[in-house]
Amino acid sequence: MDRTVIAYVIYLVVSIGLTVWVARTLSRNGRVFLSDVLHGDEKLADAVNHLLVVGFYLVNFGFVALYLSDDDTVTDTRGVFEALSAKLGVxxxxxxxxxxxxxxxxxxxxxxxxxxREQNPPVPPQGWTAPAVQA
Incomplete structure (x- = not known):
């Protein structure tokens, strides 16, 4: 098997694994934050969380796929590590x-x-008083 193909396979496996791990971590820990942002609406927080994860996957998998090709052929083991470090770093x-x-x-x-929330008064107004007329 060509070393370039080996580098591609390793790049895909590691990139997909990293993307899935980051997405799951962000989804699990971001749910509490979203619930606070959305004023405790748990159903809406879950829906937004799911949509963010789907978008995260689409953008990152698309980037990984587009960034897969390389103009240089990998000729030795050192080249495999150099290609992988550059691609995975990006x-x-x-x-x-x-x-x-x-x-x-x-x-x-x-x-x-x-x-x-801070602009709303803690107690609704009790009544209205007309301004005093200056004489």
Whole structure:
């Protein structure tokens, strides 16, 4: 078997494994955060969580597939490690950037919800008083 094909197989196995592990970790631990962002609506939090995971898989698997091809042929074992380290490093960076982008957007939504909650008075108004007329 050609060393380039071996590098491709290892790259795919590791990249897919990393993507699945990160998605499951983010899904499991992000559910609590989403519940807070969505004011305790558990059904909506689960639905948004599932949609985020599906989008995460689509974007990352698409990137892994597009980044699979390489113009250089791998001729020795050192070349396999160099090709794998470059490709997996980029995949890890993309996974990290996507995670940070998700957290940033959700935190903005959460902060906006907290600001709206603070603007509502804790007790509804009891009545209305006309302003005093200055003489």
């Amino acid at each position: 995949v890890l960076l993309v996974l990290g950037v996507m995670h940070l982008a998700n957290v940033y957007v959700l935190n903005r939504i959460r902060r906006r919800g907290m600001m709206q």
